[in-house]
Structure formats: structure tokens, C-alpha cells
Amino acid sequence: MAIELKMPALSPTMEEGTLAKWLVKEGDTVKSGDILAEIETDKATMEFEAIDEGIVGQILVAEGTDNVKVGTVIATITGEGEEAAAPAPAAAPAKDVAPAQAGAVSANAPTPAVPASAGTTEKAAPTERASDPAIPAGTAMVRLTVREALRDAMAEEMRADDRVFVMGEEVAEYQGAYKVTQGLLDEFGARRVIDTPITEYGFAGLGAGAAMGGLKPIIEFMTFNFAMQAIDHIINSAAKTNYMSGGQMRCPIVFRGPNGAASRVGAQHSQNFAPWYASVPGLIVIAPYDAADAKGLMKAAIRSEDPVVFLENELLYGRGFDVPDLPDHVLPIGKARIMRAGSDVTIVSYSIGVGLALEAADQLAAEGIDAEVIDLRTLRPLDTATVLASLKKTNHLVIVEEGWPVCSIASELAMVAMEQGFDDLDAPVLRVCNEDVPLPYAANLEKAALIDAPRVVAAVKAVRNRG
Amino acid sequence: MAKAPARSTAAPKKTASTPAPATNREGPRDPIPYDATPAELEKFYREMLLIRRFEEKAGQLYGLGLIGGFCHLYIGQEAVAVGLQSALDGDKDSVITGYRDHGHMLAYGIDPKVIMAELTGRAAGISRGKGGSMHMFSVEHKFYGGHGIVGAQVSLGTGLAFAHKYRDDGGVAMSYFGDGASNQGQVYESFNMAELWKLPIIFVIENNQYAMGTSVNRSSAEDQLYRRGESFRIPGMQVDGMDVLAVRGAAEAALEWVRAGKGPVLMELKTYRYRGHSMSDPAKYRSREEVQAVRDKSDALEHLKRVMEGAGIGEDKIKDIDKEIRAIVAESADFAESAPEPELHDLYTDVLVEQY
Known part of the structure; x- marks a missing residue:
């Protein structure tokens, strides 16, 4: 032949x-x-x-x-x-044969009419989302800082599951560069609370490998600015593995640490990476505001079988909030929280911006404008249903984000409003973001670059006047 | 103790040598070539031949447009994966590699049909058609990929070793990477942590002498790559990667060291790839004569055939194996060509494990 x-x-x-x-x-x-x-x-x-x-x-x-x-x-x-x-x-x-098949794929691709399916079909329909579990009547509240809440969440999960360990720079003997891991070494020992060399790329990869090998690592970045050295493993190794393996190999890992502007530390240590990670299919991205959410979502993140980027905020670590005194306070991932109900305008934010939005809402209330404030809490998957339901009620939307405006969570939400909430809009969506510059060091310039409550108030008044 | 091989050898040397260490620190014992039984020789031959014939077939299917994208063939390097992995304990040890991964999977006994079907992008592929040549995994076989970013598997493999130690399960991780990857920064970050924490890992540099088109000598200040762990106190071994018995013997010495809890070992396997870096590489950076000289003088399969003849395994037996392997490869190609493509709804599956 x-x-x-x-x-x-x-x-x-x-x-x-x-x-x-x-x-x-x-x-x-x-x-x-x-x-x-x-x-x-x-x-x-x-x-x-x-x-x-x-x-x-x-x-x-x-x-x-x-x-x-x-x-x-x-x-x-x-x-x-x-x-x-x-x-x-x-x-x-x-x-x-190939082009015809490629054509078939695009013909079946989600159409703009149903944008919810564009990148988020992996989850159930939004209406089926879990709500926060009801807090039983009579539950005592304890005052905890965000720092303590995060530590308690990790400690509780480490007690419950031997596969969970914490690794990062200064997490053990130093008790955490920001004291988030304080006391963990004493309780869990050096096997499970591990100081690394200054080697982000290496220990992020090591953590991802350990997760593939069956453990549940919590990898602390001293700040997310340093995680850029490791972003290859967060995205190429952790986020894509489940998909690339056809669902065969998982990477259940939490990458956590402070994100966003701190105070007077200059451009290289002051950046909000939320939009970067939130753009990546395969990742869960969480950015809580208060201590109760920090605790409940950290516990959920550790239990998740998916890779989670957990963005904390240095300026919030020391703030105290009421946290339900429950043996197992776990919150659903992917669910926003209405922090303040209102009827005139929807203000959506996450992380430190939520505090500014609430401050602005108080000022606006004094002027007769009733603002609803939504904390997104999870940035991927985004709880667009809660945002759209609020927009349907208030017909005005302002997004508040301590971060750059270009290609931001704010830009994404504005697009969601266009695609799915256009008929509910009485005025164009506005966003309140940081100035589009690297963060300067000088106190007055830094203040000028960052968002604050007066800017949120001004934006709300602007959308109200347009409507 | 043999002397360090001459620098810039195009063809690997036919010596199973570990050159004298630069220090007098303790290290793994000197390896000796593995004393294989005739049955083991046949097994090695069968596995190596399967890799070669499988890869030749993959090259053909690429040429026919049935395989797309990047496709990196393992032809020439067969003795490395077969020699090393035959020494591992499949029940507890783990393996991870880069994008040139077909050979390591075949050496671990993974069904050629599902590998070939992944190459052709079919639903029956080991990654359900969503990974391709560079992204294949078998958690069942403790084969953790299949990684497309040069050097990533070294940090990930260090994590697998960390997990073995954390669970105290007696397993060893084997992390393969190339001479090119040996210049990546994360490799050294991983070396540092692996030795610092005495992790059970064998770092395997498959030195096929070219990182895409750049030879070791043009890219590496220290081109004796087995020495790359010295400043981390990781003992190095240099091994003839064209001699499966030398490879297996060296693997046993390395495993004794690692299983004794003494930390990692760095093995440099001197080998050669006959084909281009990937299917679209015209390979103009080396001469035709260089490639032919390796094929003529150092081919791993020809070498093993001679050993088999010496062990009394007749030509008839070898021909039988050849026939058997051709049939397996033909069957895998037929399967890969005829299996259906993934359903379109699979586009959206497995992005996340859980629903939120």
C-alpha cells in the first residue's frame, strides 16, 4: 500500500x-x-x-x-x-472543516440581548442566589476589628480542616506584617503557619501546586502590589487549571492581603487591583468592607473549591464593627449586601469605598435625598441582580470605587446598566473614582487624587439633577 | 569519579557520569547503570518506542491539520521519561512537566487514545478537548500537567512536594523542565524553598541543548546545568539521557537521597530533540549534520536494542513489539480522528467548580 x-x-x-x-x-x-x-x-x-x-x-x-x-x-x-x-x-x-465549525460557535455565542450569559453562565440564574443566612434572634454581637475578624476566620477554618495552612512573608514569627495572622503560629505551629523568604513568584506557585496536590493553602501577600510578581501563577496556574483539565484538576487556594491605597506610601505601594483580577474567568474575587463580611466571606473563600483572590484594605484593618457571635458565621460568595435602603439613588461600592458611600448617604439624607447603598462584597461573580433591582427602584446609579476609572469595576457596572437596566435609567450613570494618575506622595496631592464623601455627594446631586 | 564533561558538546556523551561535585558536601551516592532483567528491557523498549511512534504520528496529524496550535514533540528524549518514571512509585509519587508533555504521560501509562484525542481537540480527550497538547493532566495517575508557561511547573512541583511532606505520605515530586526554563527566576526561588524546607522533590533538567533556537552556550553563564543548585546546597547529578539504564540507575540514587528526607536533588539529563522546538520551527539554528550525528551515534532506542540483543532478546521479539506499538498508535490516531468534537455547551463548563 x-x-x-x-x-x-x-x-x-x-x-x-x-x-x-x-x-x-x-x-x-x-x-x-x-x-x-x-x-x-x-x-x-x-x-x-x-x-x-x-x-x-x-x-x-x-x-x-x-x-x-x-x-x-x-x-x-x-x-x-x-x-x-x-x-x-x-x-x-x-x-x-474548521472555519465552518468556528462559525457555528460564533453563531451560538451569547447575543448582546442576553448579556448575563456572556461570561457568567457557570453560575445559576441570579434569582437562585443564596442569601445571607438569617442571624438567629438574640444572637450577641461582638465588636471586632477587620484584622481580628480575618484572623478568627482563618483560625476557625484551620481548626476544622487540617488541609488549610497559611504561608507568606512574616506571617508566623513576626505575627504578620499587618498583624492579621497574630497568634496563629502559637496555636497551629510551624507546620501550618509558614514564614517564606521574600519570593512572591515562588511561594505563589508553591501554594498553587500544593492546592493541585490536595491541600487548601492561604497565601498572604504582604500587599497586593507585590503579587504582581506572582500574577502569572494566580492567573495562568490557579485560575485556568480547572477549565484546561476539563474539570479534572482543581486549585482551591486563597490569595489574600491588603489592596488599594494605604497612606502616604507612594505609587508603587498604592494600587487597587480589583479590576485586574475581576476580569479573569476562573477566579473568585472578594473585597469586603466590614468585619462581619470579612469574617464570613473569608471562611467561605477557604472552603471554596475554586481559587479566590481576597482583597483586604490596610486602612480598614483597625476599624471596629459588630460581628455576630456565632460558632460558624459563613456568608455566600457572589451576593451583594444592601447596607442602607433608599429610594432616590443607588450608590454601589466595595471595600473602603462603602464607608465613603455611607458617609455621603448620611449627608444626602440631611438634604432630603434618600440613597440606597450597596456593597458588592464579591467582584467576581458580580451580583448584578441586586444592583439592577435597586436601579429599577431608584432609577439613578452612582458607582464609587477607590481605584482608577479606566477599565474599572465602575466601567463594568455602567455597561451592565446599559445592557440590562437601560429602561430603568432616568439619568446617565456616573462614577466616582480616583484621579487617573499614579498615586503621589505629597499629602495634599494624595488627598486630591483619592475619592472622598463630598465627591460622592456631588455625583449623586448631578445624577439627580439630570433626572 | 568521572571528570566533568567537556563544555559545548553537541551530542550527549555516552557516559553515565556524575562529575565531581564542587564541594565535599554529602550528596547522593554515585549512580550505577540499572541492571535490568530481559522483561524490564522489553518494557523500557516498548514504552520508548510507543513515545517515538506516537510522536511521529502526532507530527503527521499536525501536518494534516488535525492537530492545531503548538505541538512540541518528544522524539529523541524518550529514555529520560521512561528511565526516570520507571523508578517512581505510581501510588504515591507525583510528576509535573512543561509543555513538551506527551512523553511523560505515555511513560506513566496513560492511555494513548485519550492523549491523541486531546491533541485533535475532541471531547474524548483527557482534558475534554479544552487543554490541547500543552495542557493535559491526570490526577488519577498523579500527573499534574502539562503547563504552558516556561518554568511554572518548577514552583508548582515544589508545591506538590510541599503537600507530600505536609501529609507525610512518603511521596516524592518529580518536576521536569528544560535547559531554557533553567534560566527562569522562579526556578531559583523554588530551589531555595525546597532545600530550606528539605522538600521531597527531584528537579529534572532535560537538557536537549536548545531553548527554542538558543543553544545552552548562548543562554547560560553556567552551562553545566547540574551545578545550578549548588548555591542552594542542592546536590546535582549529570546523567546520559540517551541511555535508559543510566537514567534509571541515576533515578534510584536520587530517590534514595530524597526519600531519606535529605531534601531535593537536581538531575541534569543530557539529551537531544530531533525535531524542531515545535512543529512550526524550521530549526535553522543547528546543522542537519549535528542532528544526524546524534541519531546515528546516540539514539536511545538503537542503544537499547543493542543492549537487548546482548541480553539474548531476538530480533523477532523486537519486531513483534514494533508491530504491537504500530497497532496501538494507529488505533489511537483512528480514535482521535473519529471521536466527536466537544459539545458547544462545554464552552461554559468547568470555568468554576462550584456555583455561586
Whole structure:
């Protein structure tokens, strides 16, 4: 049986090429590895090697021929003692099939009319989302700082599950650069509370590998600014693994640490990475505001089978809030929280911006404007249903974000309002974001760059006046 | 103790040597070539031949447009994966590698059909058609990929070793990477933590002498890559990666060290890839003669055949194996060509594990 030699695809994009030169002639004996021809692709001139042994039967495409389609039979090789046979008609190259299939995919892609399905079909319909569990009547509240709430959440989960461990710079003997891991070394020992060298890329990768190997790591970045050295593992290793493996290999890991502007630490230590991570399918992104949510969502993050980026805020660590005194306070991921009900305007925020939004709402109330304040809490998946339901009621939307305006969570929510809430809008959506500059050091410039309550008040008045 | 091999050898040396260490620190014992039974020789041959024939077939299917994207073939390097992985305990040890991963999967006994079907992007593929050549995994076989970012598997593998130690399960992680990856920063971050915490890991540099088109000598200030762990106190071994018995023997010495809780070992396997870096590489950075010289003088399969003949395994037996392997590969190609593509709704599955 003669072997047909077909025009090879020698690059991912090659559909045809030039048969530049034959290096064998009919009747030549060839063996595996011999170069048969030179073929020019869209990228380079490649050598075409024999795979099989035999005698060159017929050369069917002459050298110098341009535009030879991939898959065209260009020659035949016969085995020992076989007659050179005429080639069977060339089968349709598989490449021809591919575009039609690609077209089918795009035809079935979500249409703009149902944008909720665009990147979030992995979750159930928004209406089926879990709500916060009811706090039993008579539950005592304890005053905890965000720092303590996070520590307690980690400690409770570590008590419950031996697979959970904490790793990062200064998390153990130093008790945490921001004291979030205070006391954990004493309780859990050096096996489970591990000081690393200053080596973010390495320990983020080590953590992701440990998660693939069956553990549940909590990886602390001293701040998320340093996680840029490790972002490859957060995205390429952690976020994509479940999908790339067809659901076979998981990476249940929590990457946590302070995010956003601190105070007077300059541009390299003051950045909100929430929009970066929230743009990545395969990640869960959480950015809580108060201590109760910090605790309940940290516990949920540790229990999740998915990789979680948990964005804290240094300026919030020391703030005290009431936290329900329950043995197991766990909150649902992917569910926003209405912090203050109102009827005139919806103010949506997350993390430190929620405090500013609440402050602005108080001022607005004094002026007769009743604002509803929503804390997103989870940034991926976004609880658009809660935002849209509020918009339906207030018909005005302002987004408050301690971060840059361009390609922000604010831009995303404005688009959600356009796609799914347009008929409910009485005025254009406005956003209150930081100035679009690296954060300066000088006190007055820093203050000028960051959002504050007066700017939120001004934006709300602007949308009210437009409506 | 053998001397360090000469620098810039195009063809790997035919010596199973660990050059003299730069320090007199304790290290793994000197390896000796593995004394294989005839049955083991046949097994090695069968596995190595399967890799070669599988990869040749993959190359053909790529040429026909049935395999797309990047496709990195393992032809020439077969003795490395087979020699090393034959020494592992499949029930507890774990393996991780980079994008040139077909050979390591075949050496671990993963069904060639589901590997080939992944290459052709079919639903029956090991990653259900969503990974492709570079992203394949088998948690069942403790094979953790299949990673497309050069060097990432070294940190991830260190994490697998961390998990073995954390659970105290007696397992060892084996993390393969290339001479190119050995210049990545995270490799050294991982070396530091692995030795600091005495993690059970064997770092395997498959030195096939070219990082895409850049030779070791053009990219590496210290081109004796087995020495790259010295400043972290990780003992290094340099091994002839074209001799499966030398590889297996060295693996046993390395495993003794690691299983004794003495921390990681760095193995440099001197090997060679016959094909381009990927299917679209014209390989103009090396001469035809260089490649042919390795094929003629150092081919791992030819070497093993000679050993088999010496052990009294007849040509008939070898021909039988050849036939058997051709049939397995043909079957995997037929399967991969005829299996259906993924359903369109699979586009949206497995983005996350849970529903939120």
C-alpha cells in the first residue's frame, strides 16, 4: 500500500504554501528522517522529512508550485516490493472543516440581548442566589476589628480542616506584617503557619501546586502590589487549571492581603487591583468592607473549591464593627449586601469605598435625598441582580470605587446598566473614582487624587439633577 | 569519579557520569547503570518506542491539520521519561512537566487514545478537548500537567512536594523542565524553598541543548546545568539521557537521597530533540549534520536494542513489539480522528467548580 505524502501544515496558521524544492526524485530510496522537500510557509522555509521508509513513487506536485493547499497529496512512497500506485483522490483537508465549525460557535455565542450569559453562565440564574443566612434572634454581637475578624476566620477554618495552612512573608514569627495572622503560629505551629523568604513568584506557585496536590493553602501577600510578581501563577496556574483539565484538576487556594491605597506610601505601594483580577474567568474575587463580611466571606473563600483572590484594605484593618457571635458565621460568595435602603439613588461600592458611600448617604439624607447603598462584597461573580433591582427602584446609579476609572469595576457596572437596566435609567450613570494618575506622595496631592464623601455627594446631586 | 564533561558538546556523551561535585558536601551516592532483567528491557523498549511512534504520528496529524496550535514533540528524549518514571512509585509519587508533555504521560501509562484525542481537540480527550497538547493532566495517575508557561511547573512541583511532606505520605515530586526554563527566576526561588524546607522533590533538567533556537552556550553563564543548585546546597547529578539504564540507575540514587528526607536533588539529563522546538520551527539554528550525528551515534532506542540483543532478546521479539506499538498508535490516531468534537455547551463548563 503506497503511503501518500500530503502537503503539511507547518505552522498554526498555514493553509497553503509553496513547494520550493524537491530533494528526492522518483525511485529514490528514503528512510525516516531524510529530507524530502523544502516548503515555504507563511513564516519560514521548512524542511519536510520522511517519516516512513520506502521508495519515492510518484511526485505529484512539481517544485516551484505556489499555493499548494495543506492536505494535497504531493508524492507517494511505496514500501519494499510494492508497486507505485496512483494516489486516491485527496481527502478534503481537515482545515477546510474548521472555519465552518468556528462559525457555528460564533453563531451560538451569547447575543448582546442576553448579556448575563456572556461570561457568567457557570453560575445559576441570579434569582437562585443564596442569601445571607438569617442571624438567629438574640444572637450577641461582638465588636471586632477587620484584622481580628480575618484572623478568627482563618483560625476557625484551620481548626476544622487540617488541609488549610497559611504561608507568606512574616506571617508566623513576626505575627504578620499587618498583624492579621497574630497568634496563629502559637496555636497551629510551624507546620501550618509558614514564614517564606521574600519570593512572591515562588511561594505563589508553591501554594498553587500544593492546592493541585490536595491541600487548601492561604497565601498572604504582604500587599497586593507585590503579587504582581506572582500574577502569572494566580492567573495562568490557579485560575485556568480547572477549565484546561476539563474539570479534572482543581486549585482551591486563597490569595489574600491588603489592596488599594494605604497612606502616604507612594505609587508603587498604592494600587487597587480589583479590576485586574475581576476580569479573569476562573477566579473568585472578594473585597469586603466590614468585619462581619470579612469574617464570613473569608471562611467561605477557604472552603471554596475554586481559587479566590481576597482583597483586604490596610486602612480598614483597625476599624471596629459588630460581628455576630456565632460558632460558624459563613456568608455566600457572589451576593451583594444592601447596607442602607433608599429610594432616590443607588450608590454601589466595595471595600473602603462603602464607608465613603455611607458617609455621603448620611449627608444626602440631611438634604432630603434618600440613597440606597450597596456593597458588592464579591467582584467576581458580580451580583448584578441586586444592583439592577435597586436601579429599577431608584432609577439613578452612582458607582464609587477607590481605584482608577479606566477599565474599572465602575466601567463594568455602567455597561451592565446599559445592557440590562437601560429602561430603568432616568439619568446617565456616573462614577466616582480616583484621579487617573499614579498615586503621589505629597499629602495634599494624595488627598486630591483619592475619592472622598463630598465627591460622592456631588455625583449623586448631578445624577439627580439630570433626572 | 568521572571528570566533568567537556563544555559545548553537541551530542550527549555516552557516559553515565556524575562529575565531581564542587564541594565535599554529602550528596547522593554515585549512580550505577540499572541492571535490568530481559522483561524490564522489553518494557523500557516498548514504552520508548510507543513515545517515538506516537510522536511521529502526532507530527503527521499536525501536518494534516488535525492537530492545531503548538505541538512540541518528544522524539529523541524518550529514555529520560521512561528511565526516570520507571523508578517512581505510581501510588504515591507525583510528576509535573512543561509543555513538551506527551512523553511523560505515555511513560506513566496513560492511555494513548485519550492523549491523541486531546491533541485533535475532541471531547474524548483527557482534558475534554479544552487543554490541547500543552495542557493535559491526570490526577488519577498523579500527573499534574502539562503547563504552558516556561518554568511554572518548577514552583508548582515544589508545591506538590510541599503537600507530600505536609501529609507525610512518603511521596516524592518529580518536576521536569528544560535547559531554557533553567534560566527562569522562579526556578531559583523554588530551589531555595525546597532545600530550606528539605522538600521531597527531584528537579529534572532535560537538557536537549536548545531553548527554542538558543543553544545552552548562548543562554547560560553556567552551562553545566547540574551545578545550578549548588548555591542552594542542592546536590546535582549529570546523567546520559540517551541511555535508559543510566537514567534509571541515576533515578534510584536520587530517590534514595530524597526519600531519606535529605531534601531535593537536581538531575541534569543530557539529551537531544530531533525535531524542531515545535512543529512550526524550521530549526535553522543547528546543522542537519549535528542532528544526524546524534541519531546515528546516540539514539536511545538503537542503544537499547543493542543492549537487548546482548541480553539474548531476538530480533523477532523486537519486531513483534514494533508491530504491537504500530497497532496501538494507529488505533489511537483512528480514535482521535473519529471521536466527536466537544459539545458547544462545554464552552461554559468547568470555568468554576462550584456555583455561586
